[in-house]
Amino acid sequence: MDFESLSADLRALQQRALDEASAAPDPESLELLQIRYLSKKGEITTVLRGIGALPPGDRPRVGAIANGVSEAVKAALGRREAELHAEVQTLRLASERVDVTLPGRPRARGTLHPIPETAACIAEVFGQFGFVVYEGPEVEDDLTNFQMLNIPPDHPARDLWDTLYVDIPGHLLRTHTSPGQIRVMQSTRPPIRALLPGRCFRYEAVDASHGFEFFQVEGLMVDEGTSLADLKGLLDEFAHALFGPRKTRFRPGYYPFTEPSVAFDVECLVCGGVGCPACSRTGWMTILGAGMVHPVVLQYGGIDPERYQGFAFGMGVERIANLRHAVPDLRYYLENDLRFLEQFR
């Protein structure tokens, strides 16, 4: 063995190994080539066994050549491995193509009922103006529901509230959220800004615009100098928040517990004020009733009517929800047909 033939063997070996590497069909063949050429018992090592027969001066040169061959084979195997990986991956990805236009896996989410949602929406608007939420009992006593609100027994104004009575003496199902005014005034001191949402009851036959159970939100603000103009300002903001910019007006109303009493109208949401069947051709829709708290009510609430004055308002949640969502029939709300409820996505 001489230097020349040894180095020629190595070069031939390199050539063969490179050819075989680039022709390797799969990772397993590459593994075999790796063992065949580069392992301890591999062909390069085998060739190098002949190095002992060389003159000592040539041995480092052969060693260097062998290292070069070894690196080249390793690199070729690596390259081929990368190529094969890329091929396999490309094939896999190609095989994994899906119709991306198919619909997704359904995620069920329930919907929230429009009545509590509307009440929450109302509370949110007034909350920005410092109104805090209170809740009063639904089984109320006659005193708080009527008498303390300036509606004595046998007063003709009682006809405005057809009442359901219960078998607890002196009690009834509250006909409005207004008794909450008394409860708030009795439990706190001015400045008062309170909001009272809740369920109410009346003896009323059910049709598209009436029900014996319904929901109201009551508002109360009492301080020194709280005026009708403050009420107008707040209600304008409220109407704006819920129905967008449109004209509003006060007109006279009547409630025994407010003096003066007003009705709050907004420009008809259907015709924009021109006049249509929805607004009885008046161009206006009544949103709520309100007024300055009657001195009698303040007195029952333990508040000095000479020092303090305030306003109260009450609105039907269904009425607001009807207008916001174009709900044609009040009965939808307590019927709970999912075809209705699931529209409130």
Next chain:
Amino acid sequence: MRVPLTWLREYVDVQLTPEQLAERLTLLGMEVQGIEQWGADWRSVVVGELLTVEKHPYADRLHVTTVNIGSGEPLHIVCGAHNIAPGQRVPVALPGAVLPGDRRIERTEKMGIASEGMLCSGDELHITADAEGILILPAEAPLGRQLSDLYGDTVLDVDVKPNRGDALCLIGLAREVAAATGAALRWPEIAVEETGRPVGERLRVDVREPELCTRFVGRWVSGAAIGPSPDWVQMRLQTAGMRPINNVVDASNYVMLELGKPTHTFDGAAVHEGTIIVRRAVRGERLETLDHVKRELTEDTLIIADPQGPIGIAGVMGGAESEIGDHTTEIAIESAIFDPVSIRRTGHRYALRSEASLRFEKGQEFRLARIGADRVTQLTLAWAGGSVAKGRIDTAPAEPDPSRLAFRPRRVSKLLGAEVTAAEQRELLRRVGIETEEAATAQQIQVAVDPKPLAVPAGEDQVLVATVPTWRRDLAIEADLAEEIARVRGYESTPAHLPDTLMPAYRPSSLRVREMLRETLAGAGLTEVVTHALVSSLDEARLVWPEDTSEPAMLGNLAAQSGDEIVVTNPLSAQHSVLRRHLAASLLDVLSLNERQGRGDVAVFEIGKGYARVDDAPREWTRLAFLMSGAAEPASWNRTARPYDLDDAKGIVELLCQRLGLPAPSYVPDSRGFPFHPGRALVARAEEGPTALSGRIAEMHPDLLARWDLRAQRVIVAELASPALDAAVPARVRVEPMPRFPEVERDLAVIVAESHTAAEVEATIRRHGGALLRGLRLFDLYRGAPLAATEKSLAYRLVLGARDRTLTEAEVDAAVAGVRSGLESEIGAHLRT
């Protein structure tokens, strides 16, 4: 109240269109709820003149007429009435006409004679009450004119509020119109020609209850002839919504509509000894009222009586025996003021509320007793003839002066939030008849009347004194005058201004926790429902949801959430007669409704109140219930359907406990059976400090589903109570630092007899795991070979660790060994690892 504009114009000039007038009245507080064209339903009815009236050749009861309607050939019309004669002008319905009640008139043939239309009675046109004869029109009625042009009217439907009884009449509304437009009010000329003997010879009045009848004015008319009122009177009453009866009763009704003063007319011959006694009924007395109902009178009923017994219920309805009839000639007229509360109670007691009682309830101006008596007498004389006895019986002739009410213009401005000068305020009040003057002396200001009168010294403010018209019984305090000023001024001019006063102290919203849970439940796939609080007593019988208190170890603060049911004493229907104590039955109703709409996959929840009574006091608390039925995951192209089961419900309860800051709930089987599946019902509880949650989760018994007529095979219902639902503040999270030392996981397969529940196994592991056991999760449940048929294998993953060090292998082994031996010794488990 129906207000015919032609009638209203008698008392005030109106230059506005009906629509403009309606808006002005509405903005003044007299809300116009509708504008009706009276006569709009007389189409193609014209004025005709009878040319000939002849007997029908083949029918005795019919006439054949020829009628000139002003143009074209005279019409031949067959008619059945007997009050017609040539030369009369009559309403003619032409072929094609449509009368009230959608009655169509066509060319017809009557007993062989063609009839080209119809002559109309007052009743057919709803103009008068006369159905017998043809309506005879005034001779000057223009031929050929549409009847609606002549007698049509515009009627406003005005909603007069309960505090304005004074406006519940034409004069009252004319006053409002005058205030709104500045026009002058015209009172009718009221004068009575008295030609008879002194009234005291005919009528005596004995008021024995002067508290309940504060004034009684009596008049007497002799020799009247009862018959129909003049047509124009009948037309007015009809247009205003009141049926004409006869000339005397119509006079009384006319005055009620005109002046707002209810009066009553008796057949004088039926008033024994000419003596009227106003007293309370005595036990056992009976009276047949005008509606021909015989009524047992209760002792607190105020009645009008004669010496022989009751002849009327005061202010509500007269008696049939003293009714004005065809042969009446003597007429006793009552114009009284009764106590409003007494009248209202009586009306309610006998379920008899008349136009009269509604007006008495609202209170009457004192003067009206006298004025009303005179006006009824005047009209009776005009329409029925006779002679009027001289003078009136009057039990309280002294009429009080108008009251005076002091107010502070500055205070009014402050209430309205608008600067209205004193001069302007005075002018506005003057327009509604309230005269004002500068206060001459120091005045007390009436701030409130009830419950405790409050009058304050005026202090530095300018004070005006208003003279309140006698008809305005609603004006009693300063704020009432503020309202008058505001409404006459017009609320449209109220400035809008955002409050700039102090904000109240922070207060957390009691809705917050409920809102959080609602969002959570919706996110978990449940849809919110809101159902009736009033339920059927029958439903309650169909599903008795066990009360929480029946459980032995009831959680302290939930104990109050039960009691007897509250029953409505005047329910609208049996279906809604009881306040519910639980929500579950309502959710089954929701399922039922949706199943009927063909919807079987239903998952709904409600957060609502339960109500009960404890020691005759009402209790209310918030409950949460949900129901699941059908597919939890409906089939889709990329998955198969999965039905809801008990585990879904438990998962929801576990989620709720997490949101409320409670530990995972513990479960105890509830094997009571009906209404629950005996093997699929449980009590769930979670408790943390003062907060607790408790409730039941159950698959419903098939027999219960059958009772509800449900198609669903499996329905899971859960209902929970927790004080946390009413809490304003959600539980606060307290963070634990992340563990600094690694935790170790070990799996244990616990093989136990079926009789041991998972809860028992888990409790045993926790008990023996000690402080190092930081997590425990069941990840597999296996039954079958090689296990015995009575066994199951529960595979748990234990997480072990310590906060202060890395556990050694030996520590972990010792902990697991402890768990193993505990399981073996306490519940006879053996383990595979």
